[in-house]
Amino acid sequence: MxxxxxxxxxxxxxxxxxxxxxxxxxxxxxxxxxxxxWEAEEIVTLQAVEELERLAADAHRRVSAGTASALEYHMYKARMDVTLLSQVSGIWAWRVRRHLRPEIFARLRPALLARYAEALGMRVDQLKRMD
Amino acid sequence: MQHTRTSIQALRPFHHQHASHCESGVMSAIVRHYGLPLSEPMALGLSSALSFAYLPFIKLGGLPLVAYRMPPRAIIRGLQKPLGLTMRTETFRTAAKGQARLDALLDDGKVVGLQTSVFWLPYFPENLRFHFNAHNVLAYGRDGANGDYLLSDPVFEEPVRCAAPDLARARFARGVLAPKGLLYYPDNRPTEPDWHKVIPAAIRKTVRIMLRTPVPLIGVRGIERVARAVERLPTGDKVPQSKLFVGHLVRMQEEIGTGGGGFRYMYASFLEEAAAHCTRPALGELAGELVEIGDSWREFALAAARMIRDRDPFDPGRLAGLLRGQGAREKDFFGRLERALA
Structure with a gap:
C-alpha cells in the first residue's frame, strides 16, 4: 500500500x-x-458492537416480560457473556446461568449481588434494576 | 559509583511516539528512552513476533482465537537477548500493592510498561472498548494535582491521562489473559547489537514459526486451517453467526492495531530496515513482495466486509479461496526469505 x-x-x-x-x-x-x-474496518467493528447491543436489547425485552433477571441485561450491556462474567466474578458458570432466572436472582444473598456488581463495575442498587 | 538495579536513568524526558501496535510500541519506546534508537517495526522483527495462529478451542466471546502475531509478552521477552536487555516483570495479588509499586517506580524516574484491559480505559473510544486484557501502555508520570496517571498509549497520537481508580480496574481485570497488575521495566540499558547476527537469527525464527511449527494451527498451515473453517461455515438461517466469524477474522487482522494487513506491512518495514542494517539488499526486495501480500490481505478484508453488509452475496467458498491464496503466497514468500539468508 x-x-x-x-x-x-x-x-x-x-x-x-x-x-x-x-x-x-x-x-x-x-x-x-x-x-x-477504513470503511471495511468500520463495518466489522460495528458488526461486533451491534451484536452485543442486540443481545442486550433481547435481554431487556425478556427482563421486562419477567422471563429473565436484570443480571442478564447488565451482563450483555457490559459486553460480557456467561463465560466471561463467570471468570470475572469467580462464580461458577452454571450458577451464573441459574442467576439469570428472575425468581432465583430475586432471592440472591447480598454477598453474591456485591460480587456481580463489582464484576460489572456498578452499585448493587443499579444491578437490581434496568436503566 | 556503582549503579544499583533500579538506578538506570534516562538521558532526556520521555517522548511519546505514535505506533500501530501496543506491545511493539511500548517496547520500542522503552528501548529508545534508555538510549538506543529502535523503530516499532524493528521491535516486531527482532523479537520474531510475526506469526499466524488459529486456536479454535480458545473462545473469546464465543469466537475462536485468531492472531496474526505471537502471543502477548513475546515482544517484551524477545527483545532481551538481541539487545542485551534485562526486563523485570512483576504481578500483584491486590490492586493496592500494584498501585503502590507503580508509584514507587515512577517516583524513581522510571517509565513503566503496564498490561491493561481495553474495556476499563475511559480514554478509549466507546466502540473499541471490548474485553481484551492484553493491551500495553506505558506510564511515565503522575499528575501531582489530581493524581491522574500520565500514559503513553502508543496507539494514540498524543499522550493520554487516566484516573487512578480506572487504571487500577484496567490493570486488575479478570478473565482470559488477566494482567494481574503486570508491570515491566528494564534493569539495564540496551546495547547496540551486532545487526549482522541478530537480524538473520530473528528472521530465521519467524520462518521456522511460519513454515515448520509442528502444530497445524500455527503459521501457514494455520491459514489453511482457517480457510477450511470458513469454507464449512453454514449458510441459510445460520448466516448471521457465520458472518460474525468472518468479521472477527477481519477485526483481528485490521482493527486490532496491526498497522494493516495483519502486521505484514510492519514486517515489510522491518525487512527494509534490516536490509540497510546488515547490507543484504535481497531483504529490501522481499519487503516489496510482503507489501503486496499485505495488500491481498486487505483485499480479503474488503471482500468480507462487503459480504457482511450484503453488498455482495455471502459466499464462504470465495473467502476461503482468498485465504488459501494467502496461505500459498506466504508459504512461497517465507521459503524464499529463508533462502535469501543462506
Whole structure:
C-alpha cells in the first residue's frame, strides 16, 4: 500500500482518533502514515458492537416480560457473556446461568449481588434494576 | 559509583511516539528512552513476533482465537537477548500493592510498561472498548494535582491521562489473559547489537514459526486451517453467526492495531530496515513482495466486509479461496526469505 492509498474515510468507531498504518511513502520507504480509518474496518467493528447491543436489547425485552433477571441485561450491556462474567466474578458458570432466572436472582444473598456488581463495575442498587 | 538495579536513568524526558501496535510500541519506546534508537517495526522483527495462529478451542466471546502475531509478552521477552536487555516483570495479588509499586517506580524516574484491559480505559473510544486484557501502555508520570496517571498509549497520537481508580480496574481485570497488575521495566540499558547476527537469527525464527511449527494451527498451515473453517461455515438461517466469524477474522487482522494487513506491512518495514542494517539488499526486495501480500490481505478484508453488509452475496467458498491464496503466497514468500539468508 502506498501512502496516498492509506484510507482516510473517517471511520466513526475511532472516535476522531487517527491510527498508525504502515505504507510506502513518496521517498520509497515504508513508514507510519496516520489513517482516519477504513470503511471495511468500520463495518466489522460495528458488526461486533451491534451484536452485543442486540443481545442486550433481547435481554431487556425478556427482563421486562419477567422471563429473565436484570443480571442478564447488565451482563450483555457490559459486553460480557456467561463465560466471561463467570471468570470475572469467580462464580461458577452454571450458577451464573441459574442467576439469570428472575425468581432465583430475586432471592440472591447480598454477598453474591456485591460480587456481580463489582464484576460489572456498578452499585448493587443499579444491578437490581434496568436503566 | 556503582549503579544499583533500579538506578538506570534516562538521558532526556520521555517522548511519546505514535505506533500501530501496543506491545511493539511500548517496547520500542522503552528501548529508545534508555538510549538506543529502535523503530516499532524493528521491535516486531527482532523479537520474531510475526506469526499466524488459529486456536479454535480458545473462545473469546464465543469466537475462536485468531492472531496474526505471537502471543502477548513475546515482544517484551524477545527483545532481551538481541539487545542485551534485562526486563523485570512483576504481578500483584491486590490492586493496592500494584498501585503502590507503580508509584514507587515512577517516583524513581522510571517509565513503566503496564498490561491493561481495553474495556476499563475511559480514554478509549466507546466502540473499541471490548474485553481484551492484553493491551500495553506505558506510564511515565503522575499528575501531582489530581493524581491522574500520565500514559503513553502508543496507539494514540498524543499522550493520554487516566484516573487512578480506572487504571487500577484496567490493570486488575479478570478473565482470559488477566494482567494481574503486570508491570515491566528494564534493569539495564540496551546495547547496540551486532545487526549482522541478530537480524538473520530473528528472521530465521519467524520462518521456522511460519513454515515448520509442528502444530497445524500455527503459521501457514494455520491459514489453511482457517480457510477450511470458513469454507464449512453454514449458510441459510445460520448466516448471521457465520458472518460474525468472518468479521472477527477481519477485526483481528485490521482493527486490532496491526498497522494493516495483519502486521505484514510492519514486517515489510522491518525487512527494509534490516536490509540497510546488515547490507543484504535481497531483504529490501522481499519487503516489496510482503507489501503486496499485505495488500491481498486487505483485499480479503474488503471482500468480507462487503459480504457482511450484503453488498455482495455471502459466499464462504470465495473467502476461503482468498485465504488459501494467502496461505500459498506466504508459504512461497517465507521459503524464499529463508533462502535469501543462506
Amino acid at each position: 502506498d501512502a496516498n492509498e492509506v484510507p482516510q474515510e473517517g471511520n466513526t468507531t475511532l472516535g476522531g482518533q487517527r491510527k498508525a498504518m504502515y505504507a510506502r511513502g513518496a521517498d520509497g520507504h515504508i513508514g507510519i502514515v496516520p489513517s482516519r480509518g
